[in-house]
Amino acid sequence: MEMRIGQAPGDTRVMMEGISKAFGPVQALNDVKLALYPGEIHTLAGENGSGKSTLLRILGGVIRSDTGRVIVEGVEHDFPNVRAAMREGVTVVSQELSLVPALSVAENVFLGHQQVREARGINWKKTQAACSVILNRLNLDIDTSVPVGTLPQDQQQLIEIARALAFESRVILLDEPTSSLEPNEVESLFQVMRQLRDEGVAIVFISHRMREMLEISDRYTVLRDGRFIDTAPAEGVDSSWLIERMVLKRRATIGQASVTTGAAAPGRVQLVEVDKLRDRSGRVDGVSLTLFSGEIAGLAGLAGAGRTEFVETLVGYRHRESGSVRVLDKEVGGTTRDAVKAGLSLVPDDRRYKSAVLDMSVRDNLLLSSRGAPWVPRSKSQEGAIVRGWVDKLRIKTSDIDAPLKTLSGGNQQKVIIARCLQVSPKLLILDEPTRGIDLGARAEIYEILRSLAAEGLSILTVSSELEEIFQISDRVLVMHAGQLSADIPRAEATEQLVIAAATGHLQ
Amino acid sequence: MSNVGLSRLRMTALPPWSGVLMLLVLLIIVLAIFEPAFISMGNVNNIIRAAAIPVVLGIGMTFAILTGGIDLSVGSVLAFSGVFLSILAGFIPISLAVLVTLVAVTAIVGGINGSLIGRIGLNSFVVTLATLGVFRGVAYLVTNGKTQTVDPGVIVTALGDGNVGPVPGPLLVMIVIGLIASYVLRSTYFGRDVYAVGGNEVAAQLAGINTRSVKMTVYFVSAACATLGGIMSIGRMESAAPTAGAGLELAVVAGVLLGGTRLSGGVGTIAGTVIGIFFLTCVSNALTIIGVSSYWQPIATGVLLIAALLFDRFRLEPSRRAKKIKER
Known part of the structure; x- marks a missing residue:
């Protein structure tokens, strides 16, 4: 042969x-x-x-x-x-x-x-x-x-x-x-x-x-x-x-970008305003940014540009040195709890270390950001209905919502994490490398989910190291270089050369 | 497909403490055959009373270990709490003294352990090893090393040794504390947060959980349990000894781990802890009945602790073991 x-x-x-x-x-x-x-x-x-x-x-x-x-x-x-x-x-x-x-x-x-x-x-x-x-x-x-x-x-x-x-x-x-x-x-x-x-x-x-x-x-x-x-x-x-x-008999159309509506829509509302945000390590060095409802913003940049550090500072995981974050004109405090409450939800880049609690059930993982007062009893039946709702909506493949998260495949774990973030009704959903290590089928599904969320009026910020991905899903391309925002380009004007120039600090 | 489902079912359907429960049942059966005295009413009563204090301490310890920490200070806190109560009882009525002790000692111990570990982020092993020394020392200092006799009164006796109707008081304490703890872990947001912090602390924090406060709270829970243990020990001994509960942390940690709680956190149950500690208590009771020197007891506990860790290791990594066997 x-x-x-x-x-x-x-x-x-x-x-x-x-x-x-x-x-x-x-x-x-x-x-x-x-x-x-x-x-x-x-x-x-x-x-x-x-x-x-x-x-x-x-x-x-x-x-x-x-x-x-x-x-x-x-x-x-x-x-x-x-x-x-x-x-x-x-x-x-x-x-x-x-x-x-x-x-x-x-x-x-x-x-x-x-x-x-x-x-x-x-x-x-x-x-x-x-x-x-x-x-x-x-x-x-x-x-x-x-x-x-x-x-x-x-x-x-x-x-x-x-x-x-x-x-x-x-x-x-x-x-x-x-x-x-x-x-x-x-x-x-x-x-x-x-x-x-x-x-x-x-x-x-x-x-x-x-x-x-x-x-x-x-x-x-x-x-x-x-x-x-x-x-x-x-x-x-x-x-x-x-x-x-x-891919056998599955949609093989991945790669055809269908640039969406959101950004151009006139009805968009200014949701999140970041002003000169700095973290203590200096990896985030004064980022100012405004995000609107119904748009997907893609954040590109090279490794070490501070993208992950930026989004993690935004949601209060990294200590803020100075600057402010406002959601609908309301100041957001500096802890992860404050951020979740204000409507900033992050799907982190590293599932194993930053988001998945593998030994915990699908149910508990999905509801990890949701909470009542600490001593209030949880209603298992009400929770079950919510979780099954997400399982249907995001087509999460699991036989049992009380099975440990580790029994799910990577793509389905990622969907559980996305559902966790959506369950708290965020204003801004931030995704850091949402499709890293996920196969093509699940990837297409995640893109589809993001588009429909944006259509519902959510603001989405996606960090990605893959330019293809940025171009495919973003309405607006943001680029970071050395801890600062080096470009903010509408999708229609963004070219690979422009993004790479901005990412390497060669713009202007 | 059905195969996958079946093996998954088998994995989740069996609780992690089923192994030690089997051992416990086996031990009871063997002893019942060879040493009928073991299952006499009197001896069962002894076992329950002997297990009560370690179980209460173990319940608090379970919270600490579930977050990935540990509380080695429990034995010393038990002594400190007893001494605290004995001194207080000289000035105010015993029932009031019990309440004040519960609140004050829990606040002092939980405050120190909790803020150093939860707030500042020091290592739990080192912090509680230090407070193990500190509270034992304070108990010696305050009593000048002498055992204080206390008139425990009805309430404290009932908690530590007496009967409430036909039921042993310590059994009731165990059941009530156990049910509360189990409820908190299974059905409250705080309980879920405890598992989340131990399972993946970064994920818990990024999900918006105040991980520091969770870690701080579990040391308050453990301190409260150890304080209650100290009060129970006065009911049992009718005195407060600064040496009380020395070395008890070994048996308590061993029982918790035998009960299937993972040392690195995130996995474990109250039921497992109760079973694990009962198993250890039965072993040491059996040794006594058979007439083995009591010096053997810590050795037995230590060996069983290592056995529990080995068992845990193999349970956690069945695939690795299977692979190794295959390779042979």
């Missing part, structure tokens, strides 16, 4: 055949195959739950397959653990970074692999020198003795890759490396990937962003529901080819 790709099978660096894996009753992978050639960037495409990560984790030795063969450079292997895979030159760089924040760059790069060891112990000078050589290959110019935790996210990502190189990996598996990166950081990651490819490394890449896949890939393999669907070289593959294979 692989012959039709046009290369002799002897050339493959990795062959995976007949791979199946079940987690309890869930069949994550079913007779899947994958062929990797030296010097290619191979994209694994598929929706969440299609089995991409599982396949990578099997190849990287993180988990074992139930059946199937893994052949690396002509030899069959069954990697019992990550180290065994690394010894054969296969390294997986996982979604969650696995660095030790308090250790230095050099220590992390050679973690478990201090190659410059002498009788007296580790020769740190030589280790650091060796580390610098690897970092140079990645165009990374940083001090190898600083703790990794002090570096920005994108550099940490590159250090994970440096670690793979320290093991002389010839196969590098990147599971959503760009999900937390900004556009310019993605570009520098891509440069590194291309360079490694040209040196003969086989790279497997997973991303949820269509544009990234199309930009970087030499070859595609598509999975759906744990099954192999198709594989093809980059020539002749476009977004509709991919969507057709990834």
Whole structure:
């Protein structure tokens, strides 16, 4: 079968055949195959739950397959653990970074692999020198003795890759490396990937962003529901080819922006006024902003521009240094309680750490922002009606509203959080990266929900690192740079160049 | 699909304390067979009376642990409360002294623990370890180390040792406090906030919950329970000893954790705490009946505490364990 790709099978660096894996009753992978050639960037495409990560984790030795063969450079292997895979030159760089924040760059790069060891112990000078050589290959110019935790996210990502190189990996598996990166950081990651490819490394890449896949890939393999669907070289593959294979008989129209009405409507009311807002850390440095009813404002910017910090200061999670927030001309206090009361509701960017109480029931999670006096008894039947109302309205897939939130999929958890924010009837709904790590189907549903909310007169502020997303859903594009608002553009006038110029501080 | 539903059902249908309940039942059955004296009316009465104070303390401790904290000061607060009451009883009628003690000691202890942990944000383990020392020391200082005899009067006796009609007073206290606590945790917004703070403090705060005040309040609850425990101990001993309740925090924490409350917070029940502490009390009672030296009791408690943590670990991560077994 692989012959039709046009290369002799002897050339493959990795062959995976007949791979199946079940987690309890869930069949994550079913007779899947994958062929990797030296010097290619191979994209694994598929929706969440299609089995991409599982396949990578099997190849990287993180988990074992139930059946199937893994052949690396002509030899069959069954990697019992990550180290065994690394010894054969296969390294997986996982979604969650696995660095030790308090250790230095050099220590992390050679973690478990201090190659410059002498009788007296580790020769740190030589280790650091060796580390610098690897970092140079990645165009990374940083001090190898600083703790990794002090570096920005994108550099940490590159250090994970440096670690793979320290093991002389010839196969590098990147599971959503760009999900937390900004556009310019993605570009520098891509440069590194291309360079490694040209040196003969086989790279497997997973991303949820269509544009990234199309930009970087030499070859595609598509999975759906744990099954192999198709594989093809980059020539002749476009977004509709991919969507057709990834999404079965579902609306494949995602990407067609339908610019909505809201902003242009004359009846809009000024709801929220932010005046010279500053937080104590200085990450938010005097943001002034007015938000109107019925509009979706998209807040763009690079990592570190202070967008998350801004919205978190707005809702009182971060301490306000100075400035004011007014909702319908009424001053809002500086605690999260004040903000919720005033009608400012935030759907945070990091579900696991900032919004989901995983062991708590769907019901309690959904009603977490709603409250009566602390000692007043809660009415379970009344609550149940409210919760079921939201479950129907937002099409949350759950069998039991008293089941723990962790039994729901990511997209449905996110809908519960959105319902939590809506249940308190906010004036302004703020969403920080609402679709991060959510598959295309759920993403389209969330966009649809936001549009109908705006149509009902809610003001919506969406923070997103994906320009596509900003352009797709916003009536108005806001851009932050270095803690300040650097642009405020109506959707019709916003172009990618303009936004990027504002985000990098090159406007005017 | 039905498979998923079934395993999920099994996960949620069994409360976290079912394991220790099974152990408790098993223990009772075994002892009933080999040591019939264990289930005699007199001994059952003993067990209830011995369990009452740790259960009351454990109920307060459950609130603290549910928020992800801990209150190690409970044993010392029990002694402090008893000494406080014994001195007060020298000046005012005992019933009034009980009320004043409840309010004043709860306010002092809850105020110190609560504001240091809730308001300022210090580590609960360290703060209550410090106040464990402080309140024990104050109890010694005020009494000059001597046990104070107190005439407990009808009310205090009933709370700590006596009978109300045919029912042991301590049993009634346990039931009332247990029902109130259980109601608060299950059916009030405060109770939900306690679980939310322990489950995910950042999420709770971002959802608009005043997490500081929740964390502060649970130390008031724990202080109130420990103060009540001190009053009950006077009813039981007819005296206030500055050494009362020394080391009790070990049994109380062990009972709470055995009862399925997660040390990191967010998961746990009052029912579990009651069962867990009854289990420990039965074990130590059985050791006494069998004639094992009482020096073995803290050892047994400690071993059971570690067993509870191990059990919890495996219950929480069935997938990881299953995977490991598979890999073998």
